[in-house]
Amino acid sequence: MNESGLAVAALVRRYGIEDLAGLVVVHDELDLPVGKMQVKAGGGLAGHNGLRSIKAHLRSEAFTRVRIGIGKPPGGKDHGADHVLRPPGRRERTELDVTIEAAADAVEWVLAEGVVAAQNRFNG
Numbered sequence: 516m517n518e519s520g521l522a523v524a525a526l527v528r529r530y531g532i533e534d535l536a537g538l539v540v541v542h543d544e545l546d547l548p549v550g551k552m553q554v555k556a557g558g559g560l561a562g563h564n565g566l567r568s569i570k571a572h573l574r575s576e577a578f579t580r581v582r583i584g585i586g587k588p589p590g591g592k593d594h595g596a597d598h599v600l601r602p603p604g605r606r607e608r609t610e611l612d613v614t615i616e617a618a619a620d621a622v623e624w625v626l627a628e629g630v631v632a633a634q635n636r637f638n639g
Contacts, residue, residue, distance in 0.1 A: 581621050
């Protein structure tokens with residue numbers, strides 16, 4: 516994930532994607548509670564190394580994101596990387612399964628109806 520920009524840039528070139536708003540990156544997000552999802556156009560990186568890599572290789576942060584919340588480490592015990600890499604608990608897994616299905620719907624909505632329409636539908 517930390518070097519995902521290599522693959523993303525290759526795909527953008529291969530498929531001739533000129534408008535990066537049509538590129539949708541689905542990623543984990545520490546700043547959202549577990550199971551919360553948000554569609555976002557462009558924006559900052561929030562310390563996410565995968566997004567940093569994508570931005571560096573595309574030389575832009577204009578791509579669309581579907582952010583899937585994994586929450587912050589409980590009690591601040593874990594470092595972010597440890598929290599991201601640990602397997603989710605049973606309750607979290609159930610919430611994430613539902614959210615992943617909604618994220619797939621959001622990607623389809625972005626591509627069919629546009630980012631603003633997807634934000635209006637999914638960012639409740």
